[in-house]
Amino acid sequence: MTTEQPGSGGFPAVRPRRLRQHPVLRDLARETQVSAHDFILPLFVRPGRSIKKEIASMPGNFQLSTDRLVEEVGADRLAAAILEPVQGEGGFVVPPAAFVQGVAAYCRERGILLIADEIQTGFYRTGRRFGVEHFDVTPDLMALAKSIADGLPLAAVIGRSDLMDAIPPGGLGTTYGGNPVACAAALAVIEVLERESAGARARALGARLLERFRAWQAMWELIGDVRGLGAMVAMELVTDRRTREPAAEATNVIVAEALREGLVLVKAGAGKNIVRFLGPLAITDDELAEGLQILERAFSRVCTAVSGSR
Numbered sequence: 001m002t003t004e005q006p007g008s009g010g011f012p013a014v015r016p017r018r019l020r021q022h023p024v025l026r027d028l029a030r031e032t033q034v035s036a037h038d039f040i041l042p043l044f045v046r047p048g049r050s051i052k053k054e055i056a057s058m059p060g061n062f063q064l065s066t067d068r069l070v071e072e073v074g075a076d077r078l079a080a081a082i083l084e085p086v087q088g089e090g091g092f093v094v095p096p097a098a099f100v101q102g103v104a105a106y107c108r109e110r111g112i113l114l115i116a117d118e119i120q121t122g123f124y125r126t127g128r129r130f131g132v133e134h135f136d137v138t139p140d141l142m143a144l145a146k147s148i149a150d151g152l153p154l155a156a157v158i159g160r161s162d163l164m165d166a167i168p169p170g171g172l173g174t175t176y177g178g179n180p181v182a183c184a185a186a187l188a189v190i191e192v193l194e195r196e197s198a199g200a201r202a203r204a205l206g207a208r209l210l211e212r213f214r215a216w217q218a219m220w221e222l223i224g225d226v227r228g229l230g231a232m233v234a235m236e237l238v239t240d241r242r243t244r245e246p247a248a249e250a251t252n253v254i255v256a257e258a259l260r261e262g263l264v265l266v267k268a269g270a271g272k273n274i275v276r277f278l279g280p281l282a283i284t285d286d287e288l289a290e291g292l293q294i295l296e297r298a299f300s301r302v303c304t305a306v307s308g309s310r
């Protein structure tokens with residue numbers, strides 16, 4: 001049990017003005033290269049603790065973090081909190097329900113808007129239409145994009161009608177906003193996703209991926225963790241299963257090996273050691289099987305080479 005108290009020095013002193021310059025934030029931005037996350041995640045990371053461990057203890061350190069947030073920023077000065085129901089670029093981190101519900105309750109009690117970033121989780125990728133549905137939480141606003149129009153450029157903000165209606169006519173404009181072709185594509189996509197039970201397809205894909213990835217984990221030490229929600233399934237590659245030291249170099253080699261056979265992978269995670277499934281829900285069983293075979297061959301080559309050189 002931690003004895004750290006808010007303000008006891010357990011957290012870095014983060015002044016809003018200097019937030020971006022803070023060493024913890026700078027390190028995180030460098031490590032993750034996801035500058036959009038700069039403002040939220042570091043408040044949950046204590047100095048000397050690994051990001052991974054802090055995420056694992058999210059509900060526990062949530063109180064400390066929010067207390068510090070109030071102390072440094074002031075809840076009354078916070079307009080909104082943005083949360084990915086399942087972290088995408090962060091490495092498919094599925095948070096405990098208590099964490100998501102804790103953030104939602106915290107925001108609700110203080111009049112802070114809760115914005116769910118469903119850009120990566122949205123449109124059934126987690127097995128439900130939106131990721132927040134898994135946590136029984138209703139956000140005030142949601143950011144949507146990617147799957148919304150099956151590749152045509154479109155993004156959307158949806159939310160409580162009083163918030164959406166607060167913008168006066170003509171108050172919101174963008175160069176490409178409301179493109180009629182992209183909007184028509186989105187309507188068609190939504191219809192097809194519902195008609196073809198995309199949620200069930202995502203869950204079936206996820207079950208297949210989990211089974212295969214776990215079988216590989218049993219074979220290869222390199223795979224330290226297999227996790228996911230719906231079709232958002234990932235493997236965490238480590239040099240040591242106990243310390244979970246990121247195997248960034250081996251991840252690079254796996255990605256390069258897979259690419260040589262035509263399988264494009266995009267690694268993720270703060271340690272650049274997460275291999276994730278980012279296939280479309282419309283992938284056929286044959287395409288999935290082919291992709292998995294390529295990936296298995298890549299692991300087999302890399303893992304055999306490593307154990308052979310020991």
Ligand SMILES: Cc1ncc(COP(=O)(O)O)c(C=O)c1O
Nearest residue numbers: 084088089117119120145146155
């Ligand atoms: C969770 C999440 N939010 C936001 C974005 C950025 O979306 P856009 O390129 O539509 O601005 C991405 C892009 O990868 C994302 O994964």
